[in-house]
């Protein structure tokens with residue numbers, strides 16, 4: 001068991017370099033199945049989810065070498081003959097569902113147990129299934145395993161009933177190898193959708209329109225290996241911006257695509273934080289008294305659900321009342337009870353949290369309930385008076401590379417404590 005121990009009240013100062021985007025990486029690694037030979041993926045974050053996906057491809061018969069220091073993974077999927085991911089394998093992370101689209105594209109068949117991932121509310125896959133069926137696949141769910149199979153995949157027009165990142169990517173994966181043209185209407189526009197499409201195109205796919213709500217995919221006969229570099233992590237960058245603001249610090253968040261951070265930049269400015277944008281970095285200069293504001297999570301380019309929890313932690317210290325509305329995941333307020341242990345004043349009703357700013361949080365022992373809840377507790381610990389101990393940090397390790405080391409370099413007093 002490991003914990004983070006944080007002494008609050010120290011301003012963050014300096015420069016932090018952002019790693020590759022977890023949520024793009026977890027789709028790109030399974031997508032390498034489509035190549036059928038060797039891919040080299042660069043700028044991968046050195047995090048648990050990436051390690052687990054590498055292991056999954058190995059269990060399926062692929063050859064995987066991950067050099068965490070070089071942030072590069074070599075993946076050879078030529079030896080994979082079929083894709084069967086039982087519960088024990090698939091439960092480890094939500095992104096295991098991308099094995100379905102990738103293997104359906106290459107083998108016209110896959111069997112993958114219902115996906116795992118953070119417990120932040122129901123995570124349906126009906127739109128993924130709707131897409132696979134439209135392409136001509138038969139989909140059956142038996143004993144918790146999703147079976148997809150097609151004689152042949154044929155391009156189709158697919159309208160998504162909800163804007164879903166997962167469904168958009170999964171349908172793109174399968175449609176790359178369908179005969180003819182597939183159109184995904186009401187597609188997700190998130191940066192990681194674009195990144196995955198760019199990776200697929202580098203492997204020989206023909207995808208146009210990613211980043212808009214209509215994506216057109218011309219099926220191709222063949223795909224091949226490539227070398228590809230993952231974009232910077234929008235959510236890690238946003239988390240560091242929030243942490244800088246939380247401590248009233250002065251931090252350059254480097255190696256980012258500032259455009260992807262627009263919703264965070266806008267909200268932090270509204271709270272009184274000074275933000276300077278450069279080509280590939282953002283400088284965050286904290287202010288003495290933060291002003292409260294309202295947040296509503298939305299699909300891109302709205303405020304990302306993955307940053308709602310760290311932002312809620314920041315709002316506990318802002319003057320006045322802030323209202324946070326979570327429209328994507330109904331279960332994404334589990335951090336609230338933990339923040340209350342630290343003196344936060346928050347009322348949750350359904351998908352809305354009403355936060356009354358308090359003068360100061362006080363350090364306490366708290367537990368992460370999911371990945372971004374963990375990030376929220378770090379934000380709170382950095383602001384609080386005294387010592388905060390965060391348990392269940394394995395959730396944080398799923399998605400943040402060396403977070404305590406990056407924070408220490410910025411002047412935070414944080415360390416990882418092993419407990420027997």
Ligand SMILES: CC(=O)N[C@H]1[C@@H](OP(=O)(O)OP(=O)(O)OC[C@H]2O[C@@H](n3ccc(=O)[nH]c3=O)[C@H](O)[C@@H]2O)O[C@H](CO)[C@@H](O)[C@@H]1O
Nearest residue numbers: 023124125126127128162163164165166167299305306328
């Ligand atoms: C829109 C959004 O913020 N998506 C985030 C979500 O993606 P993730 O892929 O988990 O979620 P989706 O984008 O697929 O889901 C968005 C919404 O659509 C619903 N839904 C989804 C699929 C489906 O088949 N049926 C259905 O009803 C979901 O319940 C949810 O309310 O978490 C990921 C990991 O944190 C992030 O990378 C994504 O940016």
Ligand SMILES: C=C(OP(=O)(O)O)C(=O)O
Nearest residue numbers: 094095117118306371372
């Ligand atoms: C919830 C997240 O991850 P996952 O969907 O992989 O569980 C996240 O990245 O915030």
